[in-house]
Amino acid sequence: MLTQRQLNILQIIIDDFISTNEPVGSRSLSKKAEIPYSPATIRNEMADLEEMGYIEKTHISSGRVPSEKGYRYYVDHLLAPQNIQQEDVQKLKTVFEERLIELEQIVQNSARILSEMTNYTAIVLGPAVHDNHLRKIQIMPLDKKTAVAVIVTDTGHIENKMIYLQDGYDSAEIEKMVSILNERLQGVPLTQIHSKLRQEVGNIFKERVQDYDQVLGMLERDLYVPSKEKVFYGGKTNILSQPDFNDIGKIRMLMQVIEEGNLYEMIAKNKGGINVKIGTENENLALNDCSIVTATYSIGDQNIGTIAILGPTRMEYARVIGLLKYFSNHLSKSLTDLYLEER
Amino acid sequence: MLTQRQLNILQIIIDDFISTNEPVGSRSLSKKAEIPYSPATIRNEMADLEEMGYIEKTHISSGRVPSEKGYRYYVDHLLAPQNIQQEDVQKLKTVFEERLIELEQIVQNSARILSEMTNYTAIVLGPAVHDNHLRKIQIMPLDKKTAVAVIVTDTGHIENKMIYLQDGYDSAEIEKMVSILNERLQGVPLTQIHSKLRQEVGNIFKERVQDYDQVLGMLERDLYVPSKEKVFYGGKTNILSQPDFNDIGKIRMLMQVIEEGNLYEMIAKNKGGINVKIGTENENLALNDCSIVTATYSIGDQNIGTIAILGPTRMEYARVIGLLKYFSNHLSKSLTDLYLEER
DNA sequence: TGTTAGCACTCAATACAAGTGAGTGCTAAC
DNA sequence: GTTAGCACTCACTTGTATTGAGTGCTAACA
Helix, strand or coil, X not given: CCCHXXXXXXXXXXXXXXXXXXXXXXXXXXXCCCCXXXXXXXXXXHHHHHHCCCEEECCCCCCEEECHHHHHHHHHHHCCCXXXXXXXXXXXXXXXXXXXXXXXXXXXXXXXXXXXXXXXXXXXXXXXXXXXXXXXXXXXXXXXXXXXXXXXXXXXXXXXXXXXXXXCCCHHHHHHHHHHHHHHHCCCEHHHHHHHHHHHHHHHHHHHCCCHHHHHHHHHHHCCCCCCCCXXXXXXXXXXXXXXXXXXXXXXXXXXXXXXXXXXXXXXXCCCCCEEEEHHHXXXXXXXXXXXXXXXXXXXXXXXXXXXXXXXXXXXXXXXXHHHHHHHHHHHHHHHHXXXXXX | CCCHHHHHHHHHHHXXXXXXXXXXXXXXXXXXXXXXXXXXXXXXXXXXXXXXXXXXXXXXXXXXXXXXXXXXXXXXXXXXXXXXXXXXXXXXXXXXHCCCCCHHHHHHHHHHHHHHHHCCEXXXXXXXXXXXXXXXXXXXXXXXXXXXXXXXXXXXXXXXXXXXXXXXXXXXXXXXXXXXXXXXXXXXXXXXXXXXXXXXXXXXXXXXXXXXXXXXXXXXXXXXXXXXXXEEEECCCXXXXXXCCCCHHHHHHHHHHHHHCCHHHHHHCCCXXXXXXXHHHCCCHHHCCXXXXXXXXXXCCEEEEEEEEEEECCCCHHHHHHHHHHHHHHHHHXXXXXXXXXX
């Protein structure tokens, strides 16, 4: 168990290291007003903290640096529930001031603003299209063989699909189909469209659409919903200007993960609330010197997406967590107002 | 004027430097079979070449390295019109083997494959949507205030726009509008839609659509065509693994330009054929150690897009130029077959 | 006259030694 | 329990020497 003094020292070491990126030594610590002890005393405490694994040395006679365990403890117990600053509030609000219509636009802006404010990289997932509900479907014939299916969801997302018709259909026939589809599938979650197609629509088609089997087959084949959600980035290169990444190899790996890696899967699995992954807690090797803070946002009580900030392990946790909490709350509130209450 | 021997030496210096990334000295040159002269002779020739500005030293007693002028001469005069290798042909063909329907899909694949083959970064512009012609327009009402306009072009590009109606329109009215629009605007280049709207459509609306002025205003406001074309990337991070970029500052600038810079403008202005920009010929400071090779592709005899390869100035020009020539030709041919002949 | 051998010279890169400073652990005194 | 003192460690810097690849120049050669 840690004594109060050890907690103080640990906190100050971490705060100091986060802001300076320099190992912190006993002498510089003892100069701080909060610590009225001599370097020697602090050295003793630091030795204990090191033994317990909260801090470590970069070499045998260096100052101390927080270990992952130290950061973890810091995030879990020492973090003052810092209120976010007034100027930050102002900046964040700009996102909500613009006309909020297309969700993806909002989300893209969020990523940009968060990255600008933190100087880290922002990754925003969602809105999770497969959780959306069908609002409207339309099929536009182009020529004898091809048509475009347009699907609009309740969150304003628009999805196009080219579809291929076996034979020429006259437009009256297609219109009939479309109105049946709309009638039967409106409000259905996109994930379930496939199953509903045969269940609900099949019978009606049977009666009213010629060659119904072929048409149904076509719809089932082409009308699948993309399983991958969209990922929006802000400040992809911000992380390159963090002094923590001065090794060219690291930078390469990092950029590769950001560009091509499956950050989506990593981030999407955090469900609800604020979540912090520190260093090797990220299983991806390239992210072993990074931390990822995630927060979810929702419409009503349903989570529809995730916001993440990717920075070095030496991240300004207090500020980032504060920002994300504030922002995800407001975003959820705005979206809920927009998409639920309005109707 | 350069003697034949100087040309040989220049060519070999550049070839050698491109493949090894090491300054090449007189001794190593004289060992090559193509150059049956002693180091001393070569030194004399190199001194001349340097005086003329084709090669330079990294420091006073180093081997020689091609200058930009050297590369330029090499690209313009020395480049053997190298045929592309059989295995490369095979790989490139895979792009054309898939079902070619959506142009953007093809273009995205092209970028990926070219980047994989070259280990440089591929940037593919287009298809230039504003040159496309309208094939079909559709307006789907969503609720009283909003609707989705879907525009399909002759190259299979699909564009969505949310539009905002002033008042509730009944669907019959909208259908009438849409059929007028289709009738009058089909085949019109997207750039001209705006002007045609008032010219051609205006009068007809006047007779047949109620509140035609308001509707026309809405269409003019919301139905603009995005001026920026899509840019597709392949191997964004490839360039990071080029040994030429071992300086962290350079890497940062480079990634920033790739992520956020206006590569579009830089590349789009190259019209027709193969074009090579070497080093400081790229006005962007961050690209002063890079070369960009561009090629255009077309449907029929109309250029619709550009392919570019971004690499270090020490680029394998012969190979890249060969690849791009071959690829852009085939791409143009395939697209022409697909979109012109088929109709 | 063009080519080559020889030589002195330059410079990046590497290795090594010495000095400095920030930091540590330990012990003994307060 | 706290602190002063001291010996020790190690990264970092500075200076010096060595090496090797390469050059320019000159004189000799074919």
